[in-house]
Amino acid sequence: MRYNMENNSIKDRIMAAEPSAQWSDAGDGMLTVPVQAFRKVAETLKEGEGFDFLRSLTGADWGDEGLGCVYHIENTSTGENIVLRTLDPDRDNAALPSVHDLWKGADLNEREAYDYLGIKFIGHPDLRRLYLRDDWKGYPLRKDYDPSWNGIPEDNEETNDAALSYEVTKDGSFILKRHPLFEDDEYVINIGPQHPATHGVLRFRVSLEGEIIRKLDVHCGYIHRGIEKMCESMTYPQTLGLTDRLDYLGAMQNRHALCMCIEKAMGLEVSDRIQYIRTIMDELQRIDSHLLFASCLAQDMGALEVFFLGFRDREKVLDILEQTTGGRLIQTYNTIGGVQADIHPDFVRKTKEYISYMRPKLKEYHEIFTGNVIARTRLVGTGVLSREDAISFGATGGTGRASGWACDVRKRHPYGVYDKVDFKEITFTEGDCFARYMVRMKEIEESMNIIEQLIDNIPEGEYQMKVRPLIKLPEGNWYSAVEGSRGEFGVYLESRGDKSPYRLKFRSTGLPLVSCIDTITRGAKIADLIAIGGTLDYVVPDIDR
Amino acid sequence: MKRNVNIKSMKYEDFNDNEYIEQMLKELNENGANVIVGCLDSVIEWGRSNSLWPLTFATSCCGIEFMAIGAARYDFARFGFEVARASPRQADFIMVAGTITYKMAPVLKRLYDQMADPKYVVATGGCAISGGPFKKSYHVVCGVDKILPVDVYIPGCPPRPEAMLYGLMQLQRKVKAQKFLGGINRGISEKEYEKLMTADINRANAKDDYDESGLA
Ligand code: SF4
Numbered sequence: 001m002r003y004n005m006e007n008n009s010i011k012d013r014i015m016a017a018e019p020s021a022q023w024s025d026a027g028d029g030m031l032t033v034p035v036q037a038f039r040k041v042a043e044t045l046k047e048g049e050g051f052d053f054l055r056s057l058t059g060a061d062w063g064d065e066g067l068g069c070v071y072h073i074e075n076t077s078t079g080e081n082i083v084l085r086t087l088d089p090d091r092d093n094a095a096l097p098s099v100h101d102l103w104k105g106a107d108l109n110e111r112e113a114y115d116y117l118g119i120k121f122i123g124h125p126d127l128r129r130l131y132l133r134d135d136w137k138g139y140p141l142r143k144d145y146d147p148s149w150n151g152i153p154e155d156n157e158e159t160n161d162a163a164l165s166y167e168v169t170k171d172g173s174f175i176l177k178r179h180p181l182f183e184d185d186e187y188v189i190n191i192g193p194q195h196p197a198t199h200g201v202l203r204f205r206v207s208l209e210g211e212i213i214r215k216l217d218v219h220c221g222y223i224h225r226g227i228e229k230m231c232e233s234m235t236y237p238q239t240l241g242l243t244d245r246l247d248y249l250g251a252m253q254n255r256h257a258l259c260m261c262i263e264k265a266m267g268l269e270v271s272d273r274i275q276y277i278r279t280i281m282d283e284l285q286r287i288d289s290h291l292l293f294a295s296c297l298a299q300d301m302g303a304l305e306v307f308f309l310g311f312r313d314r315e316k317v318l319d320i321l322e323q324t325t326g327g328r329l330i331q332t333y334n335t336i337g338g339v340q341a342d343i344h345p346d347f348v349r350k351t352k353e354y355i356s357y358m359r360p361k362l363k364e365y366h367e368i369f370t371g372n373v374i375a376r377t378r379l380v381g382t383g384v385l386s387r388e389d390a391i392s393f394g395a396t397g398g399t400g401r402a403s404g405w406a407c408d409v410r411k412r413h414p415y416g417v418y419d420k421v422d423f424k425e426i427t428f429t430e431g432d433c434f435a436r437y438m439v440r441m442k443e444i445e446e447s448m449n450i451i452e453q454l455i456d457n458i459p460e461g462e463y464q465m466k467v468r469p470l471i472k473l474p475e476g477n478w479y480s481a482v483e484g485s486r487g488e489f490g491v492y493l494e495s496r497g498d499k500s501p502y503r504l505k506f507r508s509t510g511l512p513l514v515s516c517i518d519t520i521t522r523g524a525k526i527a528d529l530i531a532i533g534g535t536l537d538y539v540v541p542d543i544d545r
Numbered sequence: 546m547k548r549n550v551n552i553k554s555m556k557y558e559d560f561n562d563n564e565y566i567e568q569m570l571k572e573l574n575e576n577g578a579n580v581i582v583g584c585l586d587s588v589i590e591w592g593r594s595n596s597l598w599p600l601t602f603a604t605s606c607c608g609i610e611f612m613a614i615g616a617a618r619y620d621f622a623r624f625g626f627e628v629a630r631a632s633p634r635q636a637d638f639i640m641v642a643g644t645i646t647y648k649m650a651p652v653l654k655r656l657y658d659q660m661a662d663p664k665y666v667v668a669t670g671g672c673a674i675s676g677g678p679f680k681k682s683y684h685v686v687c688g689v690d691k692i693l694p695v696d697v698y699i700p701g702c703p704p705r706p707e708a709m710l711y712g713l714m715q716l717q718r719k720v721k722a723q724k725f726l727g728g729i730n731r732g733i734s735e736k737e738y739e740k741l742m743t744a745d746i747n748r749a750n751a752k753d754d755y756d757e758s759g760l761a
Pocket residue numbers: 245330605606607608642643644669670671672673677678701702703704
């Protein structure tokens with residue numbers, strides 16, 4: 001079914017077909033759909049209208065209004081966006097229809113909302129907690145959560161082997177069903193959370209048949225730091241500090257996204273100089289991150305030399321960043337309405353020197369690693385992610401582009417000065433590990449192209465706009481996204497007019513990447529899991545937040 | 546017998562807290578030592594302090610800096626830290642680099658228990674020391690000293706690689722000062738030691754208002 005095409009905006013089309021939906025204008029604007037009609041609207045959007053990309057799913061506690069979710073959905077062929085909201089006023093038994101079958105990315109996101117807020121998703125096949133332990137008491141993102149309910153656990157975690165699902169009976173009560181995750185005769189091994197190849201504290205449980213992976217179950221939350229909840233009691237400038245520590249290899253970009261979102265809500269335009277500086281910094285950060293990606297991937301696969309090469313070249317980027325910002329890894333550089341300090345007098349010269357140093361050095365990587373027969377055998381053709389799956393999971397960044405999905409936020413929703421520079425969006429069609437590796441190596445070159453176009457033209461102007469120290473945002477909700485080092489990093493901000501956000505959600509770049517692991521590792525060898533995990537390039541604190 | 550805590554890589558005067566290590570030496574040497582055992586001790590400690598191998602353990606941002614000190618520019622192999630071991634059974638010390646959350650705490654404890662004695666813990670970064678920027682979170686352990694005995698603290702968010710190297714050298718000095726033979730390291734019984742540990746942990750728990758977030 002499609003909505004009547006006479007109305008040209010999607011919002012009007014939905015409202016014409018579903019009169020109970022209410023539009024609210026504050027901020028970006030969103031459409032509140034009653035929970036009874038939500039599933040139908042979602043189905044029509046996905047099947048009829050081609051809204052195939054669920055950008056972000058945010059659970060929220062709206063007090064007396066109830067508990068619910070906000071969905072940011074995009075049509076990847078037309079670029080249209082819509083924000084839906086649905087909620088259930090019954091706080092004790094909040095239940096929403098699951099959309100995991102429409103957008104695969106909703107699977108883990110719904111588990112997250114269940115974990116944080118206790119919203120039951122009807123029809124979700126595996127509603128376990130995603131981050132917190134099964135014996136956790138209460139739901140931390142509810143406004144009435146009390147931290148004293150939980151303490152440091154002393155006993156080891158029990159692994160629960162039953163997936164839970166809820167169904168509703170005719171009289172409105174719930175039936176809880178349990179399904180075994182793994183059969184009794186399956187051979188299940190545990191990898192992580194302490195394992196050198198999981199890139200941090202991620203845990204997999206893998207069911208094997210010989211060497212072949214039959215099923216994989218991801219456990220997150222070993223580095224869940226509760227950042228979103230902490231932000232709710234911080235002032236806006238204070239919240240900035242935490243973004244750097246999410247995906248620390250995209251510290252600049254993450255902070256850029258939050259600053260952009262707050263500036264959008266304030267209605268503040270920053271000067272061209274700030275835009276230029278931010279864009280250059282984002283690209284330097286991307287080079288840094290991609291070099292680290294290559295190092296770690298090679299190291300995991302046993303090519304230790306590339307690890308040293310990557311770190312050698314990466315240190316030089318860090319030197320440039322450090323000179324201006326004072327930080328190597330965590331720069332805390334962007335501020336609301338500007339940047340912390342003006343660029344160092346040597347910044348332009350050093351950056352140019354770096355680029356002329358780095359271009360020829362890239363060949364070294366290709367000679368040692370890219371062309372290596374072992375690397376090729378392990379990377380080419382393994383872990384294939386199809387384009388449809390990439391979109392459905394929302395696997396953006398290098399992973400999505402390797403599968404042929406042009407998902408670059410810098411092109412889709414230009415920010416900074418990306419609309420003024422000329423750069424190629426690198427895409428491949430194979431979708432295998434090798435394509436994911438090559439996308440990132442090529443992107444290093446593109447980043448250098450972008451920097452070269454900007455570095456000599458940084459306009460004069462202020463590096464920090466005048467902003468009052470105490471920032472209050474008007475009521476409303478906003479979403480801003482940047483192309484982080486490993487995909488779309490989004491910030492959803494809901495304000496009730498206070499000096500701190502009512503709800504702040506970070507769209508993790510890594511969560512969609514781990515959610516597709518199960519799909520792409522099935523049928524692969526257990527050793528390929530290392531290459532697949534390495535090329536997906538997730539950062540665990542960014543998944544767990 | 547006077548013990549020598551000099552390490553090859555840095556001059557004795559260049560350390561900032563020599564009183565502390567002298568105090569420690571005094572306490573350890575109060576009862577004296579047999580010449581032969583003492584000499585043997587020195588040799589063993591010389592060997593141990595120059596081949597401390599870390600466990601590959603990192604949970605978040607600080608872990609990247611930990612990788613950086615393993616790479617070419619900072620290269621901690623120069624000081625004998627050589628290779629990071631992926632198995633706790635082969636590691637001499639654990640560098641807790643990154644935030645420890647409630648869910649991770651029992652896992653970390655278990656890793657520590659799996660390491661062979663003598664073993665050391667280095668708390669790296671604000672998070673491992675006190676919870677750092679996440680002190681107010683509902684899911685973060687405010688300092689690993691709540692669950693493990695810590696030997697060296699390296700402050701920073703993240704600490705610079707130089708700071709990490711400095712901290713690791715402090716660990717080397719500590720190892721050198723210890724007695725290996727005869728009353729392992731401390732000259733008190735296991736029971737007493739445990740009692741002291743618990744007292745320490747309780748004291749750390751009481752100091753809850755101590756803020757060291759290092760958040761810019
Ligand atoms: S101390 Fe700072 S850099 Fe280190 S893990 Fe904590 S937040 Fe990250």
